[in-house]
Amino acid sequence: MTEPRSYYGQPVLKQPVWSWEIPIYFFTGGLGGASAGLAYLSELRGDDQLARRAWAAALAGLSVSPALLISDLGRPARFLNMLRMFKITSPMSVGSWILMVSGTTTAVAAAHSWLKLFPRLSTLARPAAALFGLPLSTYTAALIANTSVPAWHDARQLLPFVFGSGAGLSAGAACVLITPPEHATPARRLAIGAAVAELVLTEAMERRLGRQGRPYRQGAAARYGHVTRACLTAGAALLVTRGGRSRAAAAVAGTALLAGAASARWSVFKAGTESAADPEYVLGEQRERTGLIGAPGAPVPGRLVSERSPPAAPTRCRRPLRCRAAPSARASTGHLPSGR
């Protein structure tokens, strides 16, 4: 017989201090990065109508992104410190450099596409923007997976693919939204294919997480997940049936898919916050690893006085919304992580 034990139900980990800018950046960064790739490939194919609009979408995404990131900093005036060093152990450092290269090359490429500026510089900038847009779309998953938050860290194998498909989805949907249907065939295909990939990969990731996937299936994360599934299903269906003929239908579908892509990033973000808030996600996994639970001869814990009655609600907290009584979430499944 064992009992869940923690220190007054308090979190073991600190919850992420990132605010709304960060999940929105996951969306805009992916949108910008994948749009640059779509724009360059469309150019190669000679599809200038689509290419110009995709460059515009890329520039839009990559103009908003740094503003969001800087606004989230505790000391926004020190944003240039991000470029003090290049550090491979910090995906945020790597990502800052990727975003800087992506942003500048995309700006040059978009200026060339729309205003015929920088003809010589853009021959280098356009492929560079497309190339750097790809890691820009997936490094954010590596960033959050490289934390102690179980719902993120244990998802490290599939999360980058979820974010990558979300980026493709965003780029396709944005271009469907702003391009006449007769020019938007590649964007449509991208949006539909990526929507399917996003749905399938997210489901696979949550299943593979086992107990650590529970934060994705309850609370705010689950609500965003429902919105995502509804938007992606409806948007993709509309795009398949009427997207090639009706501009209005394409616009509605594109908007729904964009909303779904943004909502998917929010869901992942919220799941991480929830996962860090409940000590059982951290402790349960580690207890099993150390053999404190279930092993023959394992020490039997005594009963804590504090557990005799329901834990008193925290009276005051620096972040009131984040302080909550921990639900008694512990499954008895023998899920063991695959080691270090």
Next chain:
Amino acid sequence: MKLPTHAWPQTYGDRAQPRRGFFTDTSICIGCKACEVACKEWNQVPMSIQGFTGHSYDNTRALGADTWRHVAFIEQKVAADARDGDDLVTVAKRNGALDAGLHTYQEGDGVRFLMASDVCKHCTDAACLEVCPTGALFRTEFGTVVVQEDVCNGCGYCVPACPFGVIDQRQDDGRVWKCTLCYDRLKDDQEPACAQACPTNSIQFGELSDLRARAEQRVEALQAAGQDKAQLYLHGDDDGISGAGAFFLLLDDPEVYGLPPDPVDPVRDLGSTWRAAGAAALALGAGLAAAVFGARR
């Protein structure tokens, strides 16, 4: 010297000092909180009023940006007729208390107070330091981990990275703060404020190799005296953080004190994470190419 880190002692050359740390022997902690007060005073840490928590004598709750030493208080019931070697569940079963659903103190029951002063662990594999994009977090010549407040830009990455939930952002300030192991005092050959203030020597400061030897003797003595669950926590190089600069002697399992039983530096898995991110980027490129070149006009 044992326990080299990525940046220490190599990068310091001749200036490298023996690795310093804390050995916190919780078996002699009396819960006076002098360490909390001394730390606040010396480091000018702002107040951190948490209200009345009802968590025994602990109104500080946890380590954070404004709490660099935190004294935990755990009240455990000790049944009246506990005999040598009995665990509490056995005692409760004998009394029929489990079946009756009784969770109240019986006459003659005792309370065991566990008190422990928690602090930043100054890990050998320090996730906060490794993920810091600005280099604000660095390894000192003493092998400790310190935030440079004039460099930190408050990106917040170290906060969810720490497997112990130690470092946090100060809301009105925007930067992150944590124990510095009194870097300024160490430079002047002084011991950290908390260790100096501790009246029972529960907090011991010194060279890590000395502290480890001392801790081994102490835990053996406690176990010989009948404290079956006395254990050293983060003592050794083979755990998930390759050893800690601050380690503990506990009288019960770590999670009872709010400490993770098997903390692992998340950056250890970064290689496979980067590979997954790279593969996902390539897959995205392939998807884009398929959409553009696979489409019929």
